[in-house]
Amino acid sequence: MIATELTRRLGLRLPIIGAPMAGPGLGALTRAVSAAGGLGMLGVSNRSDAAFVREEAAIAAAGGSPFGIGLQLWAMDGQPGLFDEVCASGAALVAVSFGDPVSYVRPLHEAGALVASQVSTAAEAVAAARAGVDVVIAQGADAGGHSGAVIGTLPLLQTVLEALEGSSAMVVAAGGIGTGRGLAAVLAAGAQAGLVGTRLLAATEAAGKPSAKRKVIEADAEDTVLTRVFDIGAGLAWPSRYPGRALRNDFADRWHGHEEALSVDQAEARTTLAQAARDGDYSQAVIYASSAAEFVRAEQPVAEILDQLAADAEHHLAAVRDLLA
Known part of the structure; x- marks a missing residue:
């Protein structure tokens, strides 16, 4: 011990x-x-x-x-x-x-x-x-x-x-x-x-939903991104110095690097993320995780x-x- x-x-x-x-x-x-x-x-x-x-x-x-x-x-x-x-x-x-x-x-x-x-x-x-x-x-x-x-x-x-x-x-x-x-x-x-x-x-x-757990189980070490797009899209006022590491998905691939444009389209993004979270659609909704997902x-x-x-x-x-x- x-x-x-x-x-x-x-x-x-x-x-x-x-x-x-x-x-x-x-x-x-x-x-x-x-x-x-x-x-x-x-x-x-x-x-x-x-x-x-x-x-x-x-x-x-x-x-x-x-x-x-x-x-x-x-x-x-x-x-x-x-x-x-x-x-x-x-x-x-x-x-x-x-x-x-x-x-x-x-x-x-x-x-x-x-x-x-x-x-x-x-x-x-x-x-x-x-x-x-x-x-x-x-x-x-x-x-x-x-x-x-x-x-x-x-x-x-x-x-x-x-x-x-x-x-x-x-x-x-x-x-x-x-x-x-x-x-x-x-x-x-x-x-x-x-x-x-x-x-x-x-x-x-x-x-968490079973679909979220499956995403983590299926993820590899390289499948994460450090980004603010999920906070911006959801309208959360996280200080900008604290981005979040999450599993890559379609939402992140679309908006990471285009945060200013996302801010303009924030109302639509907020609706998309909220609905995806309810539906367990993690091609859009966020799962915060590190590269240690490789071991799950x-x-x-x-x-x-x-x-x-x-x-x-x-x-x-x-x-x-x-x-x-």
């Missing part, structure tokens, strides 16, 4: 955190990841409200294991009462990302939660640590979903670890971790845990996925120790 300071503080059996994926990452997936020995994270979207947090956090908490919640700070001003529900949820870890975390740290600590923040540069990592964040999530540009990073996970992880050397903040790696080898690599580099998202998209407990080849229960990742990571770390003996 691999133990780190973070796993000990949170009472985890495995150094794996489930990414707070808005959409797939509802209470059921959160609970399943925690029950399997990792830390499940409830994904709160920019469209979620306080009732959503209350209801889904109750599902996550019902398993009796520690769980977490991930927030999008840029949208919080338009979500009245939501942060109060987060503080009352009993979450062991709350990630406050995509904005300045400084005003959220104290109330979360008072609520008994550790505070995490996702960063995309060493400078952001240092600022987060100075703000009192307990866990810095170094998310590279190869991550699925939204990210402000321009370099990959391993280069970013190395720069963040060096920048925070001597700091009390713990570092978690995120982006493209889809196998035990990947998990072993970030742990060997010094990360306290790996944050895993795409590998869980086709999990039995993940929310069947629908599996979360427990099987996490056990395999952890066992493989232990095997590869043991092989490294043997080389050094």
Whole structure:
């Protein structure tokens, strides 16, 4: 069993955190990841409200294991009462990302939660640590979903670890971790845990239509694009510095690189995307995912996925120790 300071503080059996994926990452997936020995994270979207947090956090908490919640700070001003529900949820870890975390740290600590923040540069990592964040999530540009990073996970992880050397903040790696080898690599580099998202998209407990899970299962490593077209098309006010990595589809192929034209046709695009999401038509609707989709080849229960990742990571770390003996 691999133990780190973070796993000990949170009472985890495995150094794996489930990414707070808005959409797939509802209470059921959160609970399943925690029950399997990792830390499940409830994904709160920019469209979620306080009732959503209350209801889904109750599902996550019902398993009796520690769980977490991930927030999008840029949208919080338009979500009245939501942060109060987060503080009352009993979450062991709350990630406050995509904005300045400084005003959220104290109330979360008072609520008994550790505070995490996702960063995309060493400078952001240092600022987060100075703000009192307990866990810095170094998310590279190869991550699925939204990210402000321009370099990959391993280069970013190395720069963040060096920048925070001597700091009390713990570092978690995120982006493209889809196998035990990947998990072993970030742990060997010094990360306290790996944050895993795409590998869980086709999990039995993940929310989402069967057609979306099939798309992930069928995808290869080269089938993603880092783009803003899904946000522009849907009329979402995501800050432009945070594009999203998603599976390529007809909508992305048509509009990526033509964002100004898409803004002009935004009303039609919004209708198209909304209808496609309802219909499960992922030639148009978005599926945020990383190149780790390459490693998703069947629908599996979360427990099987996490056990395999952890066992493989232990095997590869043991092989490294043997080389050094």
